[in-house]
Amino acid sequence: MKDFFQTTILFLVVAGILALALSGSLGFLSSGLNNVLVTAQTWVSVRFTAVQEFITVPRNVTELRQQVAGLETENARLQALVVQLQNQVADTQALAALVKFSRTTPENAYTAASVIGRDPSPFLRYIIIDKGSNDGLRRGMPVVTDQGLVGRVDAVISSAARVQLITDPGSAVNIRLEKAGKEAVLTGTVSGDLTLELVPQDVALETGDVVLTSGLGGGYPTDLIVGQILSVRKRDADLFQQAYVQPVVDFSQLKIVLIITDFRPVDISPLLP
């Protein structure tokens, strides 16, 4: 009977405490207790995590470092491959353009050559190509790209040749103006520009007029595109007018050129007075 009363009192006390807690009357106590518990939980958790990382992470770091090193190596290899493939694509595109050009002009025979150097003298505009007399090249053969006229072969050895560009100060190309229908002489300059000389004053030069080879003099085939008139300088006091020509070929980016191997230049120097 005594135990029953003690148990009943105990339950009543517990129920009272629960009732007080549920009613919020014990909030200061529960929050304090919660804070202590959470702090203890956090402390234990942090230490446990630290111990766990101490035991497990070093192995993972080593693995990760190995993986990073491997990926970096692979990345470098792939980047080099990308550059290599981009170069191959550029070369292939250039070659495809040259093949297309040669197919559109089947009357000529072509030999493709890579540009491997430039003249040591800054006064001259010559390039060195990797094809020579062994490949059928001869002095005077015209050199073109799919865009237009480049120059002509100036000197040949067995496996290489030197090409004088039309921008060379010593170069002179007989040309025909497509729209004006007149002929003139195109010369190079030391700065790499092209100028039209000996154009009579009565010829109507227009900006944008296409410049083609005329074939006069026998140095070049006819109707090869050279460029377009960029500007005209006309003064009443001069006997002739002058024009600057924008070449269609980008001479600073020449990589592959075509040599017209079935063209035989005519040497007219004995006929000159």
Place this chain on the structure above:
Amino acid sequence: MKNLVAIPVLILTFILQTAIFSRINLLAGAADLALLVLVSWALQEQVRSAWHWAGLAALMAAFLSGLPPYVYLLSYLMAVALARFLLRQVWQMPLLALFTVIFFSTLLSNLVSYLALWVTGVNIPLEDALAQVILPALFLNLLFILPVHSLLRDLARWVYPQEAL
């Protein structure tokens, strides 16, 4: 046998010149690596083969270039002569001699090229030649001379070790 080192060095020089240095343009000017090598070599006290190097370099340049062969022979011989002369005069100031020689030899070399082109009928306005070629080439030569000189000094010490001591 020591003089034979000129062959690989000058071949390498002209490969670099035609493949790289002739493409590094300032306006239309470009550095003359062979001239830099010859001047740097001739300014080394222990070197006895500078004249041979000049002759060999002129031969190689004449083979590669569209300029008349005598242009390079004259240019390189004058550059070596100037270098050997100044080496005796201002031997205690190698940098002064170096820059003086490269300055005047570049001007002389370009002047000879200009005159040779003029003789062959290629008329380039002098102001264009100065502004587009000669002055930019002079600047590039002065820019590249120090590393080239440093390399050639090491080469000279390697080729002539006893004289260097």
